[in-house]
Amino acid sequence: MDIARIEAIPSVKPRVFLEDMGCQMNRLDSEIVLGKLHQAGFQRVETTDDADVVLYYTCSVREHAEDKVFGRLGSLKRLKALRPELVIGVMGCMAQNHKERIFERAPHVDLVCGTSRFEDVVDLLEEVRHGERVLAVDRRELKFDRDISVRPRRFQAFITAMRGCNKYCTFCIVPYTQGRERSRPVSELLDEARRLVDDGVVEITLLGQRIDTYGQDQRDGTNLALLLHRIHEEVPGLLRINFITSHPNFMTDELAATIADHDRISRYLHLPVQSGSERTLKAMNRGYSVDEYRAAVARMRARVPDLAIATDWIVGFPGETEDDFAASVALQRELGFHGSFVFKYSPRAGTRAAELEDDVPRATKEARNQVLLAEQSAMSLAQHTARIGLDLEVLVEGPSKRNAERSMGRTRWNEIVCFPAREEAVGRMLRIRIERTTALTLHGQPI
Ligand code: SAH
Ligand code: F3S
Numbered sequence: 271m272d273i274a275r276i277e278a279i280p281s282v283k284p285r286v287f288l289e290d291m292g293c294q295m296n297r298l299d300s301e302i303v304l305g306k307l308h309q310a311g312f313q314r315v316e317t318t319d320d321a322d323v324v325l326y327y328t329c330s331v332r333e334h335a336e337d338k339v340f341g342r343l344g345s346l347k348r349l350k351a352l353r354p355e356l357v358i359g360v361m362g363c364m365a366q367n368h369k370e371r372i373f374e375r376a377p378h379v380d381l382v383c384g385t386s387r388f389e390d391v392v393d394l395l396e397e398v399r400h401g402e403r404v405l406a407v408d409r410r411e412l413k414f415d416r417d418i419s420v421r422p423r424r425f426q427a428f429i430t431a432m433r434g435c436n437k438y439c440t441f442c443i444v445p446y447t448q449g450r451e452r453s454r455p456v457s458e459l460l461d462e463a464r465r466l467v468d469d470g471v472v473e474i475t476l477l478g479q480r481i482d483t484y485g486q487d488q489r490d491g492t493n494l495a496l497l498l499h500r501i502h503e504e505v506p507g508l509l510r511i512n513f514i515t516s517h518p519n520f521m522t523d524e525l526a527a528t529i530a531d532h533d534r535i536s537r538y539l540h541l542p543v544q545s546g547s548e549r550t551l552k553a554m555n556r557g558y559s560v561d562e563y564r565a566a567v568a569r570m571r572a573r574v575p576d577l578a579i580a581t582d583w584i585v586g587f588p589g590e591t592e593d594d595f596a597a598s599v600a601l602q603r604e605l606g607f608h609g610s611f612v613f614k615y616s617p618r619a620g621t622r623a624a625e626l627e628d629d630v631p632r633a634t635k636e637a638r639n640q641v642l643l644a645e646q647s648a649m650s651l652a653q654h655t656a657r658i659g660l661d662l663e664v665l666v667e668g669p670s671k672r673n674a675e676r677s678m679g680r681t682r683w684n685e686i687v688c689f690p691a692r693e694e695a696v697g698r699m700l701r702i703r704i705e706r707t708t709a710l711t712l713h714g715q716p717i
Contacts, residue, residue, distance in 0.1 A: 286312045287321035291338060292329020294514065295448075295477050296362045298428040300327035303361065303391050305417030310392040318349060323357040323395060325381075327388075328364035330443050333616040336364050343376040350378040357381065357398050361388055363447035367620075369407050379403075385433075385448055386410045409449060414458065418465050423667070425697030427471045429462055430454065431497065432487075435479035437517065439544075440555045440622040441584060441615065444479055453478075453485050456497055460504055467507035472697050473665060474501075475512040482520035494520075495528040502532040509699060510665055510682065514540045518558050521566035526573035538608075538684040539570060542582035546601030547594035550587055554623070560601065567605055578683035580609030583642055586635030587615045588626035595638050602645055608653060608683065610646035612639050647709040654685065654707035661717060662687065664702045666695040678711075687712045 286307050290300035303325070304314065318324050324346060326339045339360065350356050359381035360372050366384035373379055380398045383391065384407035397404045414430070421427050432453040435445045463474055476497070478484055485492030494513065501511055511534055518541055529535050543563050545551050551559065558566070570577055583598060602610065614635040617624040664679035664687045671678070676688045679700065688711055689702050695716075702714040 283311060283313045284322045285315045285320055286323045286325065287315050287318050288325045288327060289342070290327040290362075291335040292327075292363070293331060294428055294475070295430065295433075295479075296327055296329040298430060298477060299362060299385070299388050300325075301420055301422070301428075302416045303327065303388050305420035306389065306391050308420055309417055318346060321356070323359065325359045325361055326364075327362045328360065330363040330367040330447055330618070332613060333618070336367075339364060340375065343379060347378055357395060359383060359395075359398075361391075363443070366407055366447040367443060367618075370405055373403065373405070382407065384408075386412060389413055389415075414454060414462075416462075418462070418469055421471075424470045426473045426475075426667070427466045428475050428477050429459060429466070430478075431459060431476040431481060431494075431513070432478040432484050436483075437480060437557065438555060438622075440553065441587065441618065443618040443621055446620055448479065451480070451483060451487050453487050453492070455488070456485075456492055456500055459497065460500060463501055463505045463508065467505055470697070472508060473510040473512070474508060475514060476501075477514060479515065480517040480520070481513045482516045482525065493522075493524070495522065495524040498525075498528050498532065498535055502534055508534060510534055510536055512536045512538065512684075516541045518543070518556075518563050518566040521570050523569065523573065526570045529570075529577070530574045536684065537574060537577050537682045539577055539579045540581075541566070541579050542611075543601065544582060544584050545587065545590075545594065546598035547590070548597075550590055550594050553589065553626075554584075554587060560597070563601075564605070576683070578608035578685070579605070580611070580684070581605075581607050582611045582613065584613050584615050585638035585642065586628075586630035588623060588629055590615075590630055590638075595641075599641060599645060602642060603649075606649060606653075607646065608650065608685075610642055612642045612646075614639055651707070651709040654709065654712055657685070657704045657712055658707060659704065661701050661703050662712075662714075663699050664689075665699055666692060666697065668696055669693070681712075685712055686710065687714060689714050689716055692716060 290297050315321050328335050328339050330336050357380050361383045365382045372382045381404045386409045387406035394404050394406050434449045434451040436451045438445050482494050484494040548560055617628050662681050666679040670676040670688045675691055677691045678688045687702050700716050703717045704712050704714040706713045
């Protein structure tokens with residue numbers, strides 16, 4: 271046991287620095303970690319220099335976030351040499367993905383904690399305090415007993431409706447880092463939503479990798495439509511209910527009807543398509559054809575004509591030709607998406623696609639990325655321009671990032687609206703008359 275280390279760690283109000291990178295689920299999990307640490311008496315600090323414990327909570331869907339963390343770990347080496355008592359931890363999907371390889375690449379890391387053990391962070395840090403290097407990546411049942419009071423915005427919260435993914439798209443690491451699909455019971459989610467509302471929340475976002483498969487693992491007829499309906503009816507304090515992310519194979523009439531019939535469910539669907547090429551979709555194991563994707567969109571729009579559908583694209587998947595890419599561009603135009611998140615393919619070790627040659631040059635990936643973004647930008651500008659002159663309900667979120675004299679909020683279609691600052695209205699609905707727009711942001715005046 272390393273005595274010097276134990277004594278060097280202050281026993282009162284240890285200070286923790288936590289940085290999260292990546293998807294919403296990693297973000298929520300990192301909030302849950304902060305909640306646990308808060309309850310155990312830790313104090314959050316803003317710089318690594320001030321910290322006794324430095325944690326990186328990281329997603330591993332793309333190479334970029336992981337590279338960033340390895341970079342951060344590299345620059346912590348000096349600090350650790352100066353203060354050997356400093357505890358450094360890597361958590362989340364990245365930890366689950368690399369396991370002990372993180373210790374090999376960054377020997378000054380003390381804790382590697384994966385996606386089934388983050389709730390035990392306090393005990394794990396205690397083990398580290400006793401001089402051990404800790405690897406916690408075994409699979410356990412999560413308890414979901416979060417401290418709901420810890421969250422970045424008072425009136426907004428994420429809720430994990432389900433974890434894991436059974437789809438195994440060939441490019442995707444998530445099934446390996448998050449495991450099989452497990453849905454939480456409706457009663458537990460209702461209870462969490464109610465407690466959040468009692469604590470000031472008016473907007474929730476239900477999270478799941480394929481949120482529209484919610485309930486399938488329970489085999490009792492529960493599904494996303496029923497869950498949304500019950501939250502809508504039984505938690506009246508909510509002004510807006512969002513859910514992400516959807517897979518095209520589960521766009522049912524029942525789900526469409528539920529969105530249409532429930533006022534406070536947002537009219538925003540995140541429905542990744544990934545590619546418009548039949549061949550590429552097959553190689554990705556997405557489980558639908560281009561026509562089936564079209565049909566899913568049509569089914570939802572038939573019942574909810576104003577539904578805003580945003581999508582994800584991967585450019586430069588192995589073997590993607592100019593023709594494959596042209597099919598993506600054509601589909602993007604045809605379906606008139608309200609948002610496109612474009613990702614340049616990066617191989618993730620352990621996935622099936624990683625066995626294929628990553629043969630699309632980086633410059634080509636970048637060029638294709640720009641084409642889809644430019645096309646989306648033009649479509650978004652046209653969609654936004656059609657909003658000019660309308661009075662839209664906007665849920666106020668806070669100050670605009672670019673201009674402190676303005677506030678920003680979102681419509682039920684997930685559009686960003688900026689208007690003269692109304693900080694007293696944060697967390698409330700305002701009616702805003704839209705006066706002008708860019709591809710990214712609507713601008714208007716409260717009425
Ligand atoms: N269903 C999940 C998907 C997680 S990954 C969700 O909740 O969003 C998010 C997006 O990252 C995917 O839709 C895909 O477009 C992109 N992505 C996943 N793996 C990738 C990879 N290896 N390279 C590039 N982009 C990837
Ligand atoms: Fe990933 Fe495909 Fe599941 S993108 S999260 S394996 S639906």
